[in-house]
Amino acid sequence: LQRDGTFAEPKTAKGRRTIDLPASCVTILKEHRRQQTEERLLVGPDWQHNDLVFCTHQGRPLSQRNVLRAYKLVLSRAGLPSR
Secondary structure (H helix, E strand, O other): OOOOOOOOOOOOHHHOOOOOOOHHHHHHHHHHHHHHHHHHHHHHHHOOOOOOOOOOOOOOOOOHHHHHHHHHHHHHHOOOOOO
16 A cells, blocks of 8 residues: 555565464454454445455545554553653
8 A cells, every 4th residue: 555545566576475473363353354344244335345454444545644643542541652
């Protein structure tokens, strides 16, 4: 995902790779996908099929600004510094 919100292939072959995940992460991701499928069905034809793991409730890419804002909120609630 580019900064302008468009999708592009990685610049090099090393940009596309496989990572090993512990079974606990795979279980959590499978549950996340199940919940995402439910959201997709509720949204109906307005859902954007981008095949993203983390996205908005309409299937669109997350805004960098919104992710940072949410991250800082979590840090604040945990009593941790934001820097």
